[in-house]
Amino acid sequence: MNKRKFLSGLVAVSLGLGASFAGTASAQTSQTTRTYSASQEFDTVKQGANQWYYEKLAGTAYLELLYDKNNKRWAAPQGYPWVSATALHPDQNFDAVRKWVSPGTGTISITGSVQKGSPEGDGVAVSIKKDGETLWSSILTNTTAVKPTDVSKISVEPGTEISFVVNKRTDSNYDHTLWQPNIVYTGSNTSASLGASAKTSAAGLKPSSVLSVLDYGAKADDSGDDYAAFVAAIDAGKSLNKPVYVPAGNYVLSEILTIDGVKVQGAGKFLTTLTSTDPRRGSIDLKGTGAELSNLKHAYQTTVPRGDGSNEKNNITVRGAKNFKIQNVYVSKSSTAGIMVTYGSTNGIVSGNTLDSTGADGIHMTGGSNYITVENNTVRKAGDDTIAVVSYIDSDVLPAHHITIRKNNVGYGSKARGIAVVGGTDVTISNNSIQDTNMAGVYIAVEASYNTRNVDRITVSNNMINHTGIAEPQNHPNVLVYASQGIVDNVVFNNNIIKNGAHRGIGVWGSGSIQNITFNKNTLINRVGEATTFTNGKIKLNQNVGF
Template sequence: MLTAAVTGAVDKAHAQAQVQTYKASTSYSPEASQGQWSYQKRSGQVFSDLTYNAVNKRWDYNGSYPWVSSNAGHPGKDFDAVRKWVAPANGKISIRGTVRKGDDLGDGVTAIIQKDEETLWSSTIKNKSEVTPTGVSNIEVQQGTAVYFIINRVSSINNDHTVWDPDISFTPAEGSADDIIAHEPKKAIADTSASTTVNVLSCGAAADDNKDDYPAFAACLDQAKQLGKSLYVPQGTFHLGRILTLDGVSLKGAGSALTTLVSTDPEKGSIDIKGSGVHLTNLKHEYQSVVPRGSGANEKNSITVRGANDFLIDDIYVDKASTAGILVQGQASNGTISNSRVEATNADGIHITDGSSYITVSNNIVKAAGDDTIAVVSYLQDGPPVHHVTIKDNDTGYNSKARGIAVVGGNHIEIQGNSVKDTYMAGIYIAVEGSYNTANVNHVHIDSNLIDHTGTAKPQNHPNALVYASQGVIDNVTFSNNTFQNAAHRGLGVWGDGDIRNIFYTKNTLINSIGANTTFSKGIIHLAQNIGF
């Protein structure tokens, strides 16, 4: 049957001469495939359906961009806005209707008309001046041919509202009138054969071709989320031109020595983790190039956990970052960072902050960090301090440019079985810092660690382990069963003008030949069964 949008009755005996008109705004409907029209988003060459938003009376993606209305559209950061028409039978089409921006602001959009995978016309639309598509008359189509009207952002999506109400004249081929029916849209990609994963190759990513695979990753992440699956990235090198966000979707590679994701923008290359239950595993993430740390924007991290819970980062090799290697923030909770390697960052190797809690950092290697190797930091302005963090069995240092393992504000922190070697500042650093306005410290246990040749920078002359407060309160810090050796300038220190209370040293070994064994100038120091001091 013809839909209501078809103008005029079809004379089956003269179908080849009967022209039907399909106007986008006339056939616009909250139901998909009304009058041959449907509404989608695109990443690369992967198309998927939008959802109708009854409040805003438009088709959109999770209540935001991209969206398509009766006569307009707006692209999103990751996806183009797409209006799709499907040919009801064999024949020819001619396309009319102008395109213009909703205002003269922004950097413009790219408007595209595409037949299946063939681009018929494209133009960059800069302002409210109307542009008429050319070369889109008398186009042959087959029954089921898809014609896409695509609005693609140039760079920013600001002011990308685009007015476009296409009008299609369809002339059926002789004998095809009986076939004029509404058809289900073609599937953009085949279903993955794996029961639990979507393979990024199925969305158009290609290993080792030095091209931007971000659109394919974005499309497959969207598909994986809809299917309740994870994204699999096979062996090879894939390039990402933008921040990759894992919002409730896990991503797994073939192994940190086999799968490599290369971020090509040194200012915006983070892999962001959001939502619940995300696992990022078995791959290498590197920056093609880095820029100076500067303001320390989190978009320049290698991995940023943004308030996620029940997350896992495992078997990840972080190679270079303009700021931190792995940063956990936004009161993230119940997470594990394990069996990974982080090196050559411009800021901390692994940094936990912003009220995050119940985080385990274990069996990682952190080398040549631009700041601390592993740090817990609680700023007063961020609200509740970081708490219940376990840092165990990590191998860190190797000419890192600040402290080894640091707790600068926070409570209930366990530091167990780690090796810290060759850091510019103290190997273990427990502090409240006035210059950064950090929270108090309480209940920190440092047990069975090896601290070797740390505090190498002058004139700071840090000891192997330092407790320091320039403001606030430090209390209930216990050092037990640790070995401190080969200090660059001195052994152990407790300093500062803040309120330092109970500091316990029990069964530790100090092997020291340079400078003072201890510089305990503050605090209530409890010593029991130590060797060397």
């Protein structure tokens, strides 16, 4: 079960504290009955308000939509799919999804009929799913309203996901579907309000299992420097082996903050903000074993030019950490990278984060880092690649290896590549949505200009690569394999949809040694220019469409 969205918003659950941490001591065990209305509680500001999310689905990958103010709906950058207060519309490649996430343990009953908005078209496939398991489904071919059946007294637990899905049949023309479900929930209310009560001092409410930065002198929403208080709280957390909690509000940090083997968690990425005032020394550094950072926003008051790209100017830098997590963090406007994982960091999870307007890569893994999972992140307007694995001959003892990059939603005006492996081994790139990047959407390469290591055993599967390679005169294809030195070998592309290439579809280029490159069951559509430019390598093509 994917608890990502639920855990990202609930301090009490993810720290194992009970709702008393954010509200009152009785909230953890209280029973409640509440009706959640999809239309009345439709939110125009943030995902997750009142437990509702707005997403698109391809295969098993749920990716969040962005709010479109002009059309008053959550939508993909191309306009489809979309979800409004009253309706959903899929596109050719993605289902439209309205999702509700359970706030606790109990039962639900679902009401509300569903019907096509137009008699035209070939119909839609609609379904209700619980954590991926179909509870009910139907095919709608006319405007007759249909009431879902057998969707009463369904057991749920904290984080259970109930998805209302609209899928095309043959095509998505006239697939506007009216659906305003209501969910009557009866059970425990684990997700006690994180509003004003979350700003209350933890004194008197805080269980003995955690520490609050307020108890060490931090003050939210004033102009004072909270750096010393954060250092004291983190030091105490390490000494006492306790997590550190940062209540809602804005906190000022004047220096690099180091989190050494401690869990630091805010009240939510729209509630807790850490603002760094020195654009050259504002990184939050993770090191040691078991460091975690979650449920908050990190922003710079000002930024400076990228320059030498020093790690001190990142939003978050993982420095040789083991068993680390970065989860549900909002990264805003760094001078260099958003999240940098380096110095041999191992066994890490980077999940559910939003990165916006970074000076360099959004998420960057290098320095021999290994066994890292990067999933369910959104990266917009990166100053370089959105997600990159890079290994250098000069400085890295080992290549970065065993990296999994899955279910991310990236691009949206990023200045370089979408997802890139430039030196590295054993990397899996799957179920990602990549769109609107200046350079190639997927880039697998060994580069002489940066003296990077060889590439071996890379699998690229079930991704949507849409309208990339926009910049001229580079004219990158949507997918590019490239070598100007070294060896690229054992790269496999499976079941990807590669569409709307700004200049061409797929390229395999370069004067280096390009060995086995395999394309299995990929679909290439609507590109401008050539379908493929294969100038090097041992290319194997099996059951592809469009090339």
